Amino acid sequence: MNKWNKGIVLIMILLLTTSVFLSGCNESKGEAVAKVNGEEISKSELDKYVDYRKKEAELSGYVAPEMWETEASEGMTYEQQLMENSLQDLINQEVLLQKAEELDIEVKDKEVEKELKQYKDTDDNTDRFKEYLENMGISEEYFEEMYKKGMIISALVEKIVDIDEEKAKEEYEQNKVMYDKVQASHILVKDEEKAKEVKEKLESGEDFAELAKEYSEDGSGANGGDLGFFAKGQMVPEFEEAAFSLEEGEVSDIVQTQHGFHIIKLIDKKTGFEANKEEIIDNLQNAQFNEKAQELIDNAEIEILLELDKKTTEEKNNESQDGEETENTEETENTTDDSPETEEDN
Known part of the structure; x- marks a missing residue:
């Protein structure tokens, strides 16, 4: 995966997956919702970005379409909250892009085309x-x-x-427990005799993943026993010790823990500085860039022109009740003035 795709900064990468709406339009920008060092962010740009993020949230299942008009917090609906956050995204992006322009950073279209080939390298990817x-x-x-x-x-x-590499090595030495990881699969059964039966089948050449699907008594069985990567301290001690002592492709003896009897296969090992070097540099780079980006944002001349109508649920209810009371009063007055009973009394 390309370096810029590795979760680089703040909320910027989320933003950049949707900044598509900020370019290529010949239409008039119209009303401005913010200014960044004199450059305007238009209402149409914000609306398009919000529409995208709404669709993204709905397709991801985070927010149902009917929820946007309901109150989320602090007197704001989900849509208003999204709009406020989205505007801040656009402001942050504009600050960073202005800095890139100041430093004469540019990317050629040919470079973009080369990067985008990964999305179309097969018919399946194209689809x-x-x-x-x-x-x-x-x-x-x-x-x-x-x-x-x-x-x-x-x-x-x-x-x-x-x-620099020295700083990366220092980071590793201070936090190696966090960085060193292994990827393992296991077959878990409650009975030792069954564990021995599975072990014999493995020794006779049967496939580990298929046996995990057949025998394993936990949720990982459906995935062939795959537990993904984990660091020390994430598994029970007996399991962890066995897993970290294995070499890639090696299968353990039967390991007993509080959960039952495990047979463990090591899939991958990521231990030592060299194995973790890229991740460490990325982490340090992201953290340092976050700080620098925040400094740029703090020092930018930002003017927010958008006003959102924030009202609490209580205020809205009071307004609704006031409206109902006014309507009821008018109806009562009209009934009193025009009723036949009043005319007869007169």
Whole structure:
């Protein structure tokens, strides 16, 4: 995966997956919702970005379509909260892109085309890419522009942040327990005799993943026993000790823990500085860039022009009740003045 795709900064990468809406339009920008060092962010840009994020949230299942108008917190609906957060995203992005321009950072279209080949290198990938664009309601041209801005931000990271190897080694030595990991699969059974039966089948050449699906009595069985990567301290001691002592492809003896009897297979091992070097540098780079990016944002001339109508549920209820009371009073007055009973009394 390309470096700029590794979760670089703040909320910027989330933003850059949707910054597609900020370019390529010949339409008038219209009303401004914010200014960043004199450059405007338009209401139409914000609306398009919010629409995208709403669709993204709905497709991900985080927010149901009918929830947008309900109160989320502090007197704001979910949609208003999303709009406020989205505007801050756009402001942050504009600050960083302005800094990149100041440093003469640019990305050629040919570089973008080369990077985008990964989305179309097979027929399946091409189909998935087209399906994504359709689901998100964006064009391929817009996506390319988004990707280009992502590459510009990545180049900015490289330009203003420098992590030397000595600093990376120091980080590893201080936090090696966090970085060193193994990936393992296991077969878990409650009965030792059954564990011995499985072990014999493995020794006779039967497939570990298939036996895990057949015998394992925990949820990992459906995935062939795969537990993914884990560091020390995440598993019970007996299991952890056995897993970290294995070599890639090696299968353990039967290991008893409080959960039952395990047979463990080591899939991958990521231990030592060299194995973790890239991740460590990325982490340090991200942290340092976050600080520098926040400094740029804090020092930018930012003017927010958008006003959101924030009202608490209690205020809204009071307004509703006041409206009902006024309506009821008017109805009562009208009934008193025009009723036949009153005319007869007179």
